[in-house]
Amino acid sequence: MSINAKALLAGLGIALATVAAIALGSSGLKHFDPALTGYAIGAIMAAFAVGYRFTVWAQRPPSRLYFKRGLELFFRRAPTPHSKPETQNQKLSALPIPYGAGTLGAALARNFVAQEFIRRRSGYRWIMHLCLSGGCTLAFAITFPLVFGWIHFESLATDAEMYRVMAFGIHLDTFSVHSAKAFLAFNALNVSGILVLVGLVMAGWRRFTDAGERATQTFSEDILPLILILAVTATGLALTVSYHFLAGRGHHLWAIVHMVSVVALLLYIPFGKFFHMFQRTCSLCVSRYKKVGDTGPRAHCRRCSTDFASAMHVTDLKLVLDQLGFDYRFSGERGEVHYQDICPACRRGLLAINQGRTLGR
Amino acid sequence: MIATATENEFFLDPSRCIGCQACVQACGECGTHRGVSMIHLEYVHRPTGVQTAPVVCMHCEDPTCAKVCPADAIKQDDNGVVLSAAKSRCVACSNCVLACPFGVPKMKAEIDLMMKCDMCYDRTSVGKKPMCATVCPSGALYYGPRDYIEKHRREAAVNEFQFGRQTVRTKVNMMTSPELTALPFDVLDFLPWEDKDFDPFALARVRDGAPDAANSAVWDEPALSQRCSGNCTCH
Structure with missing residues (x-):
């Protein structure tokens, strides 16, 4: 297998950008927790691999063309039945106007947030996918800023029961550790874990019982991602169980197992099924392409x-x-x-x- | 996943089709099709005849549909079966629909998903026949050992097609003349050219005793007149 130079550069660029974001966001590693180094290294490696794989994929003729056209059409007005014919190579106006912003925004809301296309395929799959993607997104949105040292909590010197939330060195909020806000903040990962578990049960049931899926599914593409998510969720919840109900028994071991499972999941992202979340960006270009095509020649x-x-x-x-x-x-x-x-x-x-x-x- | 039984092959002979639509009904029963019929049953040239032809995925060795997919959604298994678009990846762009030389993929716009004949993967992967071949009464769709076809048919099976300059090899076989090793494919003879109007009766004339040459009155039908809206590049 030959090395793709452009992809290598893109991968290195994204990995370096991640390192820079960690260094800058944590005030020169001042707020970076060394105990989370394994997670940070996993994230940097995954960033490199995602950048590399995405660039290789985006260079394929059909993918490249959609991204190219998507960008062009973003700044081109969709023709109406009465508008004059346009040529493919029509010059862009001096001041590019993002005519496609509406289509792009609608596609983002429909396809990525509401995942409405899955609802039309199957209500069951829609709920399953919302639980999995929503839970994972929430978990990543919490853990990445914590791992990278972008967000940290400080207790007040005068009152150990009061917490200050600091983001990028800026004071965001102060709350009591006994407040509802604290309960939500400290249990947000557990909430995401439960959401993911519901999605996993639904996905597992479908993988075991659906004749069509059973015939076409493969271990690496369909079963392994579920196992990886289950490992992360189960070990993450085990940490909560350990310090809430077992007086911290086994916490150290679970922490290591959890870190290994998270890093394995991160490294799987560019090479397996999870890469579809990046490939589906192409659907944004397709939305605009279809809209312009429907009313054009x-x-x-x-x-x-x-x-x-x-x-x-x-x-x-x-x-x-x-x-x-x-x-x-x-x-x-x-x-x-x-x-x-x-x-x-x-x-x-x-x-x-x-x-x-x-x-x- | 169980490997596809390799001793059986798919043989297609559209000239045997009687248009009964049994294949269309049966196709949707397949587990991987989820109630959607993937087979096409086409009138060959409705104005001049009632001949129909079933079209299943030919499962190309180098599938054009998969190559033009911008999202890597169409995969081929180890036995050469080209699967329907992966649900997680398909972006419903219709590249595959437009690029397939056999016109097979179907874009289900209501669910933003391309679906196509996958040779009833849940059945053939465990040694059963595809639904369409199970119910076809005329042998237009046959799935079984090559020996049987060679013994019982006058025609020969080929799996190579010449689309102009492009050679396409497929997993599914097409029955044709025993003298041929590849199915020659002509388009130019069947187009209306500027200096020569397409003669709808040409097809009927080359078929001795063809019973289905249409009455010329059919050409007075407004629906069969020029359908071009003018908003195009063909004028």
């Missing part, structure tokens, strides 16, 4: 004249196919036709016509 089948896609999509796919080494051009005395100019329904019909012709039927 259309492509009509060379055989049946049916409007079957946007002209932009067909033109772009021809480019992508060329870049991938596919050549679906037909040429003869009458001229040349690219198979992308034939609609999928006609392609199916042509398959039967050509087969029938070879048999004289």
Whole structure:
């Protein structure tokens, strides 16, 4: 396997940015907790691997084209049925206006926050996924700032039962350790753990009972991520059980096991199923691409004249196919036709016509 | 996951199709299809005839659909079966729908997900027949040992297609003339060219005794006139 230079640079860049963010955010490591070094190293390694993998993936012709078009169309007005035809290479205006901001914002809210596309596929999966993604996001949102030393708690010198919350060296809040606020703050990770557990049970049930999933699932892609999340959640909750109910018995051991499981989960992110959270950024570009394509020039089948896609999509796919080494051009005395100019329904019909012709039927 | 039984192969012969739609109904019963029929049953050329043709995924050795997927959502298993889009990754861009040379993938816009024939993976992976081949009464869709086909059919099975300059090899076999080793694919003969209108009866004429040549009155139907809205690049 050869090293991808651009991806290597991107990975190193993100890893270095993470190191810099830790150093700066913790006031020169002043508020960095050495006991959390293992987590920090795991996060930096994962940042490198995510950056590397993302860049390799984004360089693939179809992915690259969507990101490129997504950026272009973000600053281009979607044509209306009455607007003048635009060319693919229309120059951008001197002052770029983010016409696509609305589409992007809506896609972010619908696809990433509400995950509405999963609800339409299955209500059960939607609740399951919201529990898993919501729980994990909450847990990461709490632990990363703590691990990186961005947020820390200080007890007041005059009153040990009063806590000060400091973020990036700035005083954010002060609360009593007996307050509801303190209860929520100190148990937020437990709440996220319970959310994740609900999602895990639902996911496990589906993996064991759904005939379709059982046939197509693989250990590395579908089962291992559940095991990793379960390991992190169970060991994290074991820490709570240890100091709440067992007088801290076994806390040291659970802390180490929890750290190992978290680092394993972080390192799995770029290489397995969890990478879809980065790949789905492409859906933001697709949303804008579809919107502009729907109202822009259309492509009509060379055989049946049916409007079957946007002209932009067909033109772009021809480019992508060329870049991938596919050549679906037909040429003869009458001229040349690219198979992308034939609609999928006609392609199916042509398959039967050509087969029938070879048999004289 | 259990490996696909390799002793059985899929053989497709659209010329045997009688249009009964049994395959369409059965397809949705497959566990991995979740009630959605993945098979296409096309009228070959409805204005001039009633001939139908079933189209299943041909499971290309180098699947164009997977290559054009921007999200790495389409995977191929170790036995060459090209699976439906992974639910977590599919971004519903329709690249695969437009790029597949056989016109197989279906975009389910209501759920933002591409679904396609996966050769009834839950069945074939444990040695059973795909649903469509189980119910096809005419043998247009056959799943079984190659010996049987060679013994009982006059046609020969090929798994190579020539789409213009592109050679496509597939896991699924197509029945064709015994003299051929690859199915030649022509498009140019079936297009309306500027200097020559497409002759809808050409198909009927090359088929001796074809019973289904349409009455010319069908061409007076407004629905069959030019459907181009003008908002396109074809004018």
